[in-house]
Amino acid sequence: xxxxxxxxxxxxxxxxxxxxxxxxxxxxxxxxxxxxxxxxxxxxxxxxxxxxxxxxxxxxxxxxxxxxxxx
Numbered sequence: 001x002x003x004x005x006x007x008x009x010x011x012x013x014x015x016x017x018x019x020x021x022x023x024x025x026x027x028x029x030x031x032x033x034x035x036x037x038x039x040x041x042x043x044x045x046x047x048x049x050x051x052x053x054x055x056x057x058x059x060x061x062x063x064x065x066x067x068x069x070x071x
Contacts, residue, residue, distance in 0.1 A: 021045050024069065031065060 021040040028038035028045065036049035049055065055062055 017044075028065075028069065033059070033062060036062070 018040070021044050025038040025040040025045045028047070032038060032047075032049075033055075036047060036052060036055070038045055038047055040046075056066065057063070
């Protein structure tokens with residue numbers, strides 16, 4: 001009995017997480033500056049772009065956006 005309940009709850013949680021990652025990546029993809037892309041994958045949302053680590057550290061708008069959306 002509990003195995004079925006646990007499996008059902010786990011499947012619903014996975015589906016909600018995948019949907020949230022898809023919505024977050026779509027929102028990020030619209031708002032991110034040029035050269036930075038967001039895509040949903042199996043582990044969540046992946047940001048890609050040239051010199052992304054430096055840009056996240058130095059660009060205050062990009063840093064603020066990430067802090068607000070990831071909360």
